[in-house]
Amino acid sequence: MDELLQILREIKPDVDFESCTTLIDDAIFDSFDIISTINELNDAFDIEIPATEIIPQNFNSAAALWAMVERLQED
Amino acid sequence: MTNVLDYLYASTARLPDKAALADPDTCLTYRQLTDYARAAGTVLAGHCSPRQPVAVFMEKCCAAVATFYGAVHAGCFYTFLDPSLPAARLSHVLQVLQPAALVTDAKHLAGAQALNAGCPVLLAEEVFAAAADETVLAARRAAACDTDPLYCNFTSGSTGVPKGVAVCHRSVIDFIEQFVPVFGLEENDVFANQAPLDFDVSVKDLYSALKTGARVELLPRSYFSFPTKLMDHLAARQVTVLVWAVSALCIVSTMKGLEYNRPEHIRRVLFSGEIMPCKHLAYWRGFYPDALFVNLYGPTEITCNCTYHVVTGAEEGTLPMGHAFANERVFLLDGDDHEVTAATPDVPGEVCVAGTALALGYYNDPERTAAAFTQNPLNLLWPERIYRTGDLARYGKDGLLYFAGRKDFQIKHMGHRIELGEIEAAAAAQPGVERTCCIYLHESQTLLLVYSGSAEKRPLLTALRGVLPQFMLPTAFLKLEQLPVTKNGKLDRAAMTAAYEAAKEAEKAEKAARRAAKAAANGGN
Numbered sequence: 323m324d325e326l327l328q329i330l331r332e333i334k335p336d337v338d339f340e341s342c343t344t345l346i347d348d349a350i351f352d353s354f355d356i357i358s359t360i361n362e363l364n365d366a367f368d369i370e371i372p373a374t375e376i377i378p379q380n381f382n383s384a385a386a387l388w389a390m391v392e393r394l395q396e397d
Numbered sequence: 398m399t400n401v402l403d404y405l406y407a408s409t410a411r412l413p414d415k416a417a418l419a420d421p422d423t424c425l426t427y428r429q430l431t432d433y434a435r436a437a438g439t440v441l442a443g444h445c446s447p448r449q450p451v452a453v454f455m456e457k458c459c460a461a462v463a464t465f466y467g468a469v470h471a472g473c474f475y476t477f478l479d480p481s482l483p484a485a486r487l488s489h490v491l492q493v494l495q496p497a498a499l500v501t502d503a504k505h506l507a508g509a510q511a512l513n514a515g516c517p518v519l520l521a522e523e524v525f526a527a528a529a530d531e532t533v534l535a536a537r538r539a540a541a542c543d544t545d546p547l548y549c550n551f552t553s554g555s556t557g558v559p560k561g562v563a564v565c566h567r568s569v570i571d572f573i574e575q576f577v578p579v580f581g582l583e584e585n586d587v588f589a590n591q592a593p594l595d596f597d598v599s600v601k602d603l604y605s606a607l608k609t610g611a612r613v614e615l616l617p618r619s620y621f622s623f624p625t626k627l628m629d630h631l632a633a634r635q636v637t638v639l640v641w642a643v644s645a646l647c648i649v650s651t652m653k654g655l656e657y658n659r660p661e662h663i664r665r666v667l668f669s670g671e672i673m674p675c676k677h678l679a680y681w682r683g684f685y686p687d688a689l690f691v692n693l694y695g696p697t698e699i700t701c702n703c704t705y706h707v708v709t710g711a712e713e714g715t716l717p718m719g720h721a722f723a724n725e726r727v728f729l730l731d732g733d734d735h736e737v738t739a740a741t742p743d744v745p746g747e748v749c750v751a752g753t754a755l756a757l758g759y760y761n762d763p764e765r766t767a768a769a770f771t772q773n774p775l776n777l778l779w780p781e782r783i784y785r786t787g788d789l790a791r792y793g794k795d796g797l798l799y800f801a802g803r804k805d806f807q808i809k810h811m812g813h814r815i816e817l818g819e820i821e822a823a824a825a826a827q828p829g830v831e832r833t834c835c836i837y838l839h840e841s842q843t844l845l846l847v848y849s850g851s852a853e854k855r856p857l858l859t860a861l862r863g864v865l866p867q868f869m870l871p872t873a874f875l876k877l878e879q880l881p882v883t884k885n886g887k888l889d890r891a892a893m894t895a896a897y898e899a900a901k902e903a904e905k906a907e908k909a910a911r912r913a914a915k916a917a918a919n920g921g922n
Binding site: 333336 | 657856859872
């Protein structure tokens, strides 16, 4: 989770990822940020995020992203 | 053919009940679109003189486009203002434009009033409900010329003030008359409009459809964050033509959208804005082996595009810019204003364009217009305007043009054209910032802001959010005691890039070490 937070902070340094749960709903993340996140997570955690996982619920918060990463790592 | 409304009326006469325009929530037939535009034109004529600007302040939707054609009915031209832009940017645009009227919708009414645009604010819903006055509309139409401006799109300016590129009817008609037949676009096509309405990529969607009687599907920006939604929508609306920014196509390939759902009717994929990465092009072509793929090139000052290359699959390495559309002269000038021809391949020169395609100039800005739109130095015999793009290109041995970078500090990032100087100026205006230098790292698509001063990067980024559009926000920061300079006293961009790369490497090494330590601690599990 620490590594994930670090990745996210690099993408958007001025967002409080530990508390924010509306990254998508409040348009804090745009498509470029989502692409950056996907590329970084694929690299860092050795996963391949499929199109079906790229949905608002999975990208609204760091916790949701982390749950997705753990799920994909198990597959 | 002297006015884009000729397209609208011809298609409406032929196909009155065919869908002309749709967004996710609404759909307008050609008849409805014309009725809305005529009503809006009548109302706007009461507020504006011919050839005055009408600002349209709402999200991308059918009503926005109907208002565009309403402005044209009043003999005026339109500028689309994206409500998601920061207030400071909108106010810059309004200062330059000084619109005679601003049209908005109920959702954005309060925001529109807060802009203090200095003109009447009208509600689209009310404007469309007005009765059309044939006498008024006929008079405006009779007074129109094909050299009157049709729209004015604002683009990044190096001094911090955006430039409004004013384009006339004749330039758009000239381009569309080539664009439609060259790529075989037709009545049954469905254009999936990706580009925002303040970008001239959308001009290709709107007017190609208007000419052929096709339908435009307006796609909300948010769809490009979520491939399942985007791909399902494209499939459900049976789209056939994508005239998209390279970055938008790359979003789909990176998110593996076509594995999830391949919209089966796509037959034309035309892209522009940046160099198309081979890997992403191969991905798309793999799913659509029979579709036509076209690389388009051109800055907004020459009306959409001036060169094109139909992908054959035999290209090696980078795709060529190709060759000019008919009725456009595209040529290269070297540093001494001598022409570089195909006889000397691989010699770079600045891309210059002449012809009907040229924009009228930068609106309300004679100085910057004179600097970019100049007399053709190859012609001393009569006034002949050319546009100097600032792009460099070279001829290949195959006689085609190839992009070769920029003369200045203009870059393309996620399909957006950005003057790095505008970001530097915005950052330098913030408290605690002394010197600034903005560098674009193409490989990693990093928009790096190097600065000196006491400001911390987090509050600096937050402050910049209030003045710059989202796509212009730096994606990385490097704070230095002093910005390095070359022995000529110029900012040393290479040294700053190296310093950033070194910092990044160090961080990576630290991360790897931490990961290794963690793995060792978990060893045996």
